[in-house]
Amino acid sequence: MAKYLLLLAALMCASVANADNSKAHAPTVVGADGFKEPLSKLKFNPGLDQREFERSSLTALNVYDPLESWNRRVYHFNYRFDQWVFLPVVDGYRYVTPSFLRTGVSNFFNNLGDVPNLLNSLLQLKGHRSLETTGRLLLNTTIGVAGLWDPATAMGLPRQSEDFGQTLGFYGVPGGAYLVLPILGPSNLRDTSGLVVDYSAESQINFLNVSEVSSNHPEIWALRVVDKRYQTSFRYGQLNSPFEYEKVRYIYTESRKLQIAE
């Protein structure tokens, strides 16, 4: 009897010792029909009963969202607005303008957007990034003819967006309640106040005189909004899930954290 126990113990020890090896570098065994059995390259937990997926996902669903009912209604409003107004307008825009003109429009507004990008890089004391964005502004405004072209990106100075929400986050301000803004989409308290600050800074600076002119010519505003939608690839329904609201909320929250950390 003792012998059996010893044998059993030895076997168990051996299996524990084996279980510790990663299988990534094990040689691929090809079956008689040529099948490589990819799952044999993985180390599974022995009982196949870990609940890591459930744990991660349930934790991820904890986003502070006290206004959820309101947010969901706005979310559905945005969805409809997008389908019935926004996207048809963007399609029309795409139909009537040649591709180079649309790129020019996008570049022009992106160049205006580099002003808050620069301000916020400075506020976060990111020296390198501020220099690069200054370089972009100088190049694109002069050689790029008021920003219609974007020679800076071609020269290795990619656009790096920074907004006041990110600046606040950089100094440790938490996101606060999740908010879905009408038409603008997912946001939170911090980023919404950031938007207001960026907007007023832009109209104060009045770069290239655009802010002043567009107060008399709302069509510039309209173009800017259409261009913004044109540049945004997100489509409602794209995540194809009855739980799209939750997924968008999680992705927004995490991507903002990522932008702030970077």
Add this chain to the structure above:
Amino acid sequence: MLRSLRCAALLGSLFLSASALAVDIDQASYGFPLTNPFEATIATTPPDLRPSLPSDDEINQSDYTLNMRPEREFSLPDNFWAVKKLTYRIAKQDRAAPLIFLISGTGARFDSSINEYLKKLYYQAGYHVVQLSSPTSFDFMSAASRFATPGITQEDAEDMYRVMQAVRAQNASLPVTDFYLSGYSLGALDAAFVSKLDETRRSFNFKKVLLLNPPVNLYTSITNLDKLVQTEVKGINNTTTFYELVLNKLTRYFQQKGYIDLNDALLYDFQNSKQHLTNEQMAMLIGTTFRFSAADIAFTSDLINRRGLIIPPKYPITEGTSLTPFLKRALQCDFDCYLTEQVIPMWRARSDGGSLLQLVDQVSLYALKDYLHTSPKIAVMHNADDVILGPGDLGFLRQTFGDRLTVYPLGGHCGNLNYRVNADAMLEFFRG
């Protein structure tokens, strides 16, 4: 003498049939750079090895909706308003051309990235292209599925066939020369059943059908996928969940890179950086996306059929109602749970009982073995390291399809579809 001749003929034909071997692509000459099946599945082909494709602006395409199940307008809750009609996408040539139907994989909508890629590929080669959602997709289940319990492939194929007929009717003036059919992953299995259905219903007379990475035994496939979230992942502990682990890696990757740049090469580049994921982590990631599909399917099916497993049948839902508690419940249900709790009971009730084995036989490629064996118009492309296959599945494909099967040595699950070599082979199949 005559008898020996007959014998010889028999022997000859036996040898001939045995010599109709699958086309095995040699790994050295294939040139696909990703030897890791999980990496290939996630990152797919590096951008410079993909075929050159037209941009969206150059494609004459639009989305249409079909009202397949008018009663759902009233029986579905308010916040399902967007999926009460089925949307599909059609890209039209400006002349008479052959039309190809593309069916998406598990839980994917008509505009999934692989479907978009295939559309561009075939559109460029001069086909009209129709992109369809998978019968397991949320929108298809609510707008076009009679039982809203996908998994019984035969029934799914019938739903799909009706959708295809409706698409044809809605575009009656489009000059079409021939009909073709293709699908990837679960969509390939659906395509095989749709093709079988077409042999008797004859609405399309598909000239050729191409199955890309189909599951052979559906039960093996879902078991494999369910198992992927059971890998032992290093770095997970009481304070760090799996998502946090991946996000932290991503953050560090972007910090080292200096800026955020989302493009086609991102995943490939990421895997070549210091922060790359291990096999177990990648498997977990793949398993996670499938678990979310399983949750969507389980929830939608339960809601539409009012089974009361996840959501109480009379629970009032408006646009403002939080669905998070139900997501939490649905997340606990993997494919196996969906199968045992929802598919099998319904199937038993409708077909006077039957065992799991019988169900698996009916819904997998096994059910079509004779048809597939004798139909020269159907071909398969598969990978030797696909995670949805089990031992013996490739053997079944070899026996069934003979030289109409192409086995690529690498690519994981659908990771090499956008490799130039595969793209050429796909176009060549339909052209020839």
